[in-house]
Amino acid sequence: MASLDPGIGEKFSQRTQRAINHDGSFNVRRRGGPPIHDPYQRLILMPWGRFFTEVGVLFLLLNAAFALAYMALGLENLPGVAAPHGWVQDFLSALFFSVQTFTSVGYGHVYPGSNGAGALSSLEALVGVLTFALATGLLYGRFSRPTARILFSRVAIVSRQPNGQPCLQFRVANRRANILIELTAQVIVKFTDAATKNISYAALPLERDAVSFLPLTWTLVHDLGPGSPLHGLQAADYAARDVEIIVMLKSYDDTFAQDVYSRYSYIPSEIAWHRRFRRAYDVASDGIAEVNLDALDDTEELS
Amino acid sequence: MASLDPGIGEKFSQRTQRAINHDGSFNVRRRGGPPIHDPYQRLILMPWGRFFTEVGVLFLLLNAAFALAYMALGLENLPGVAAPHGWVQDFLSALFFSVQTFTSVGYGHVYPGSNGAGALSSLEALVGVLTFALATGLLYGRFSRPTARILFSRVAIVSRQPNGQPCLQFRVANRRANILIELTAQVIVKFTDAATKNISYAALPLERDAVSFLPLTWTLVHDLGPGSPLHGLQAADYAARDVEIIVMLKSYDDTFAQDVYSRYSYIPSEIAWHRRFRRAYDVASDGIAEVNLDALDDTEELS
Amino acid sequence: MASLDPGIGEKFSQRTQRAINHDGSFNVRRRGGPPIHDPYQRLILMPWGRFFTEVGVLFLLLNAAFALAYMALGLENLPGVAAPHGWVQDFLSALFFSVQTFTSVGYGHVYPGSNGAGALSSLEALVGVLTFALATGLLYGRFSRPTARILFSRVAIVSRQPNGQPCLQFRVANRRANILIELTAQVIVKFTDAATKNISYAALPLERDAVSFLPLTWTLVHDLGPGSPLHGLQAADYAARDVEIIVMLKSYDDTFAQDVYSRYSYIPSEIAWHRRFRRAYDVASDGIAEVNLDALDDTEELS
Amino acid sequence: MASLDPGIGEKFSQRTQRAINHDGSFNVRRRGGPPIHDPYQRLILMPWGRFFTEVGVLFLLLNAAFALAYMALGLENLPGVAAPHGWVQDFLSALFFSVQTFTSVGYGHVYPGSNGAGALSSLEALVGVLTFALATGLLYGRFSRPTARILFSRVAIVSRQPNGQPCLQFRVANRRANILIELTAQVIVKFTDAATKNISYAALPLERDAVSFLPLTWTLVHDLGPGSPLHGLQAADYAARDVEIIVMLKSYDDTFAQDVYSRYSYIPSEIAWHRRFRRAYDVASDGIAEVNLDALDDTEELS
Incomplete structure (x- = not known):
């Protein structure tokens, strides 16, 4: 007679807990296997609070990285930035310019005044729009996933x-x-x-x-x-x-x-x-x- | 013999109205149950007029909130804003700057001139692009929902x-x-x-x-x-x-x-x-x- | 014996042409019926050339309408616009400012210099981002529609x-x-x-x-x-x-x-x-x- | 007896390799047929590295084309660009302005100062937002394609x-x-x-x-x-x-x-x-x- 095991296992060396949790998930842990990167699945399934936290942290990290790159280039390449006021103020100035580029706000009171800054800000603008294109898809994916209640x-x-x-x-x-x-x-x-x-x-x-x-x-x-x-x-x-x-x-x-x-x-x-x-x-x-x-x-x- | 009830109920204490309305909905009211938040379902199913009204109201409220935050910071942090002209004019000036940041227009005749304004406008730019990412998904979800006519x-x-x-x-x-x-x-x-x-x-x-x-x-x-x-x-x-x-x-x-x-x-x-x-x-x-x-x-x- | 009509009709008063065209469509015309607006279906199914033409025309019309609104307000509300040079030049100046607002480019050499222009440009920025949100959904809908070849x-x-x-x-x-x-x-x-x-x-x-x-x-x-x-x-x-x-x-x-x-x-x-x-x-x-x-x-x- | 060929072929003039590769693809080459353009399928199925490379190259080519158009118009139409410094510097200046328009950053330190530049930058802003609308759809399509692992x-x-x-x-x-x-x-x-x-x-x-x-x-x-x-x-x-x-x-x-x-x-x-x-x-x-x-x-x- 064919087994009726729905796929939850038949032979265990000791008592198991319930197979199905009340939220419909399986009481199973996974180990090993080839490493698998499923950023989409991870980002689709995580709770909203964590999703927005990760988005915020990623946004900060990316802009901080670009800010450091602008600083490495020298802030004199960004006319409109106030005269140097120490590392922290310089970093903040570069960070704000970076965010204005990344989100394509571009007020323009600070702007790229050299070829280096022009190229770097062009790259950042591209990365920025693509990042928000990704965020758009993720938000839609999260919202539109059918879940029976x-x-x-x-x-x-x-x-x-x-x-x-x-x-x-x-x-x-x-x-x-x-x-x-x-x-x-x-x-x-x-x-x-x-x-x-x-x-x-x-x-x-x-x-x-x-x-x-x-x-x-x-x-x-x-x-x-x-x-x-x-x-x-x-x-x-x-x-x-x-x-x-x-x-x-x-x-x-x-x-x-x-x-x-x-x-x-x-x-x-x-x-x-x-x-x-x-x-x-x-x-x-x-x-x-x-x-x-x-x-x-x-x-x-x-x- | 198994009942043929399609799921509309068999025992009621008095006469019921028609089970199916002409638009295909069920003549059923719901009460109680754990609170459930389905913003996606709500926003997908509401009529277009109401959808755009809610989007417009939310847009105004969010920008008004940011405008008040800029005012709390002090409009002297936003160079380019005309000298103070009373609460209403200040609020409008802050509101317009907020919209220019939220929608990433960023003309730049008004711009964040301090670290506080830089941080706040950076946050608003992020909130803005994410909000429109959400709106993009919602608009697509509304349009692409198959409905037989x-x-x-x-x-x-x-x-x-x-x-x-x-x-x-x-x-x-x-x-x-x-x-x-x-x-x-x-x-x-x-x-x-x-x-x-x-x-x-x-x-x-x-x-x-x-x-x-x-x-x-x-x-x-x-x-x-x-x-x-x-x-x-x-x-x-x-x-x-x-x-x-x-x-x-x-x-x-x-x-x-x-x-x-x-x-x-x-x-x-x-x-x-x-x-x-x-x-x-x-x-x-x-x-x-x-x-x-x-x-x-x-x-x-x-x- | 049940008819095998697949739904293409059995009784006609004269000879009909082939039922199925080579592209898989039916050789059927439709008349009457309650008016039905299916902009999504229309925009999804039209050829690419026509789609981009309609998008371009709509873009021009919307921006022309906003340009006329800025002109009605008076171009003195848009500092940065050159002194009046007749209707055509004024319209073009307003149109370019409109496009810069609609697409959220916002260079800022022209900017809203009054409450009226601030409100109008805020509205246009919102309309603009929502329009492109719609366009995003339509482009995805067109691309992702499965069609067997x-x-x-x-x-x-x-x-x-x-x-x-x-x-x-x-x-x-x-x-x-x-x-x-x-x-x-x-x-x-x-x-x-x-x-x-x-x-x-x-x-x-x-x-x-x-x-x-x-x-x-x-x-x-x-x-x-x-x-x-x-x-x-x-x-x-x-x-x-x-x-x-x-x-x-x-x-x-x-x-x-x-x-x-x-x-x-x-x-x-x-x-x-x-x-x-x-x-x-x-x-x-x-x-x-x-x-x-x-x-x-x-x-x-x-x- | 009906053949059990699952569609992989029964008559070949010599030994064939395995029918199914380990990644699930078929060991089949295709020749001839009417030309078919499936940019969506191609862009959805290519590896991520190649996808971003193609996006980057297309971004550069489009902006280079617009840069050349601005140069053909004459850089005197773009106030804010430094005085002519030879072909390379002019091209870079036009390219950076182009990127700022295409991505809708629009700092505004360079801006369109004539009707020709106004029209060209308006067109570019439209092309830019539509391009990123497309990219949004493609990124979502790539992410959301279900693939069993x-x-x-x-x-x-x-x-x-x-x-x-x-x-x-x-x-x-x-x-x-x-x-x-x-x-x-x-x-x-x-x-x-x-x-x-x-x-x-x-x-x-x-x-x-x-x-x-x-x-x-x-x-x-x-x-x-x-x-x-x-x-x-x-x-x-x-x-x-x-x-x-x-x-x-x-x-x-x-x-x-x-x-x-x-x-x-x-x-x-x-x-x-x-x-x-x-x-x-x-x-x-x-x-x-x-x-x-x-x-x-x-x-x-x-x-």
């Missing part, structure tokens, strides 16, 4: 279907106001063998694994009947086998016009037993449907 | 097929002159139970649910024979059950090189009985096919 | 297979040096009824309708045996029925990382009978395969 | 499965830290007939041809049992038949939000017999899985 219920629940059968459920909603289309979900369970620490995977079929839209909430239901790999297991068994319910969700984002993928997982401490979800949407008095994202986690004891 | 006939009709069977029909055409490829359509009907207000959905299979191209018009036909969930229903039944015919159309846009999705719906007041569509295209005298978009809604009484 | 053989041929059966063949190659992946082809034939002018379509199945790559050439083969809608037809029949062989080709472009679609069609005058293709690739002396695009149309008489 | 094991191995059957194996890992989703692999073998030099292809089915993720390593296994086209062949047979194992790998890149394709191939000298892979991942003491890319090629003798 699927909100998963913090707990999965073991509930009961209308026919009395137990089932595993969790809910999702769209954190954003934009439109998600053609959602499909796939759920697998990861077991760890208590003795060998070997890991095995099994699919958890859903009563319904696709919806056309997600304007409200979507409750995903896995039947815990005899066909389920979780059939008959109790909370203690979940813990003993290190159960991890791994959810993969694909959708099409109408704003970005691209497919987006989300991942989430539930470990035993995030599974509530004998509960059911309260409905998180209803219709307002004007006949318009209304979804309450704050109620996504609302559950109640099964009667 | 599928024109749906304003009414669906209940007509008769060549074999005498009744059928439900509506037509679509491409409002744009660009090329749409590989169109696929899916139609479902939404019923509301008059007593419980519960909602149910059923698929309406089409005689043909895909075409390769859409240069002319495409008439979508659902057979109302015994196999249809609408079989035997009359206009009054449509109204009593709050019928909503929901259309989902997917196509590939050859200009944007991306899939685009359209949605539309017909409610009972938008369904005409006993009519047929007049052909909306023909061939001109030079042998070239010609489509008349104004005739998309042209119907005539069934004989 | 599939080269179709100018003729389709009626040839003979190894087993003696007649077959219809045509060849394609990639005009570009980039890599096309996962090509799939679909071929249909369009017949016109000589009497009614009604049009019908039929699929022409291919011996092989997909290849993984297209580094060399790909010969598409339709078996003209008993199963073919063209079985037994001769050249005269092709002409009498206005046969048009319509080819739809989809591939994935590894440079643009996007699907690209090509269309082509063969009419009776573009079909050669009783010929076979000469091989258009071979291996060079260093063991490297070599494709000769000039030989794509090379055919020889069947022996 | 799949690391293939340098050797494929002939190993033994738990059931004792021989199998062909190779491994892949993701060189990057980003997330690859929904990987699918297809493997074919290319044989060359020693006598006719004709080439034939056969599919090599995998025990598992898809994984959901690739955070660790993925070992692809082809069963060399009776069903395999390689069944019973020894190393000498591989060499005699010029075996080439061709791997096609498709995945979805979560950073670029696009599908990416990788190709690789193994020739007889890159196939090791009677070995097995050592596991390249394990769990660290903190329970986090750890993959060691340097161990991707680690194999050991079969016992």
Whole structure:
């Protein structure tokens, strides 16, 4: 029988932590390999604060380097700079001229007064416009990267279907106001063998694994009947086998016009037993449907 | 039997309005949820007028802030500014210098004449070029977002097929002159139970649910024979059950090189009985096919 | 039986011209419909020469408008402009200052010397940078639009297979040096009824309708045996029925990382009978395969 | 039986080199064909060093051309340029002014002092901003082009499965830290007939041809049992038949939000017999899985 390992590994020498973090990343570290420079990926994925800090630092360093070059040339090549006032003032004067060239402001109260300064400032002007061309692309790349903001219920629940059968459920909603289309979900369970620490995977079929839209909430239901790999297991068994319910969700984002993928997982401490979800949407008095994202986690004891 | 709910909800405490608006949006309001900031989505989706207004206001605010900073520093740091003429004139002078720095025009009749002004104007020049880098990305993102401009006939009709069977029909055409490829359509009907207000959905299979191209018009036909969930229903039944015919159309846009999705719906007041569509295209005298978009809604009484 | 109309129409009052032009566009004109403004699509699709002409004209018009505004304000607001020399010289002076502001060059030998000129030039600087932000997006959009440059053989041929059966063949190659992946082809034939002018379509199945790559050439083969809608037809029949062989080709472009679609069609005058293709690739002396695009149309008489 | 040629050719007059190079490109040369200008593709695909060199050279040439135009006009039209000092100094002065206009720095110590210089510098400013608009698009296009950095094991191995059957194996890992989703692999073998030099292809089915993720390593296994086209062949047979194992790998890149394709191939000298892979991942003491890319090629003798 073909393995159902989704690519997360089956043989480890000891217990592993959860495979999927709550932000959808994998609990994996990487070592070795040929050195790889992915400045674009790095600059696209880093947080905004760090991005602007790196841009600012790079801007300062580049301009400081050009300022030092102007100083090496001699500030007498930059008419308009006040008479020498020591290293610090000279550096600042050269730095300000450099920034005015780099950003193409070019007030002109200081200007290149020799061939050397003309050539150096020409080079800097080119470097400057190309640098901001790069920054433009990076900013667009950061902004336009489609990222689904699927909100998963913090707990999965073991509930009961209308026919009395137990089932595993969790809910999702769209954190954003934009439109998600053609959602499909796939759920697998990861077991760890208590003795060998070997890991095995099994699919958890859903009563319904696709919806056309997600304007409200979507409750995903896995039947815990005899066909389920979780059939008959109790909370203690979940813990003993290190159960991890791994959810993969694909959708099409109408704003970005691209497919987006989300991942989430539930470990035993995030599974509530004998509960059911309260409905998180209803219709307002004007006949318009209304979804309450704050109620996504609302559950109640099964009667 | 698995529910056919496309994700629009099945249980509401009272009658709901139509699920899909004519612009393809959902008739759903959202409340609660973790706060989410999607400036990109907001700036991409807002109308052009509002976009340019927000850009203009932000431009003014940023430059006013820098102008106040230059004033706090003292306008004597900006040689070329006329002697002080009161708060308003000073603010305007500082504002104009700020704009000249922010946009990197830098005429230079006013220029930073001290280290403080040099540093502040350097910062402003950087903020300025980055702001316009952002604006560049936003403008491109707004322009390049693929949006299908599928024109749906304003009414669906209940007509008769060549074999005498009744059928439900509506037509679509491409409002744009660009090329749409590989169109696929899916139609479902939404019923509301008059007593419980519960909602149910059923698929309406089409005689043909895909075409390769859409240069002319495409008439979508659902057979109302015994196999249809609408079989035997009359206009009054449509109204009593709050019928909503929901259309989902997917196509590939050859200009944007991306899939685009359209949605539309017909409610009972938008369904005409006993009519047929007049052909909306023909061939001109030079042998070239010609489509008349104004005739998309042209119907005539069934004989 | 469901129609095989790919969306090009079946009922016309007289003979139509070919449905697909050699550049892949449809032979269709459009009339009426709600007015639709697609400046992006228009600016993306127009030829480069026209694009730069429109950009140049818009640039001139915008700057002329600002120049007139500066003149209305009075050129005494622009210190540095020479004393008045008549309308033409004044306009030129204002125009040059306008361009220097619009493009953010801002030499500064002319500068805004009043609040009115300061405000107007601030507005123009903003309009200027936003205009070039737009131009940046448009240039990128034009450049990055994936367009397959599939080269179709100018003729389709009626040839003979190894087993003696007649077959219809045509060849394609990639005009570009980039890599096309996962090509799939679909071929249909369009017949016109000589009497009614009604049009019908039929699929022409291919011996092989997909290849993984297209580094060399790909010969598409339709078996003209008993199963073919063209079985037994001769050249005269092709002409009498206005046969048009319509080819739809989809591939994935590894440079643009996007699907690209090509269309082509063969009419009776573009079909050669009783010929076979000469091989258009071979291996060079260093063991490297070599494709000769000039030989794509090379055919020889069947022996 | 339909050919399995993936599009790489079947009939050659002599032995060919490997079809797929290690960088995924095809071992194919192209000749003839209508001339095609793909500046975008060329500029997107060239190495960074060459890209910046071409940008620099173009920048110099354009500015030199404008410098010559200013000289033809007469440098007396550019007040601020020092008195004539011979051709070289005049050219440099004009060049520096040109760069200051092209990059929109515009210090203003030199400025256009006549209508001719005003018009020429206006044109140059427009050309300059459009050129940098183009450069912005190109830089973004280069950066944002999704390229999978799949690391293939340098050797494929002939190993033994738990059931004792021989199998062909190779491994892949993701060189990057980003997330690859929904990987699918297809493997074919290319044989060359020693006598006719004709080439034939056969599919090599995998025990598992898809994984959901690739955070660790993925070992692809082809069963060399009776069903395999390689069944019973020894190393000498591989060499005699010029075996080439061709791997096609498709995945979805979560950073670029696009599908990416990788190709690789193994020739007889890159196939090791009677070995097995050592596991390249394990769990660290903190329970986090750890993959060691340097161990991707680690194999050991079969016992």
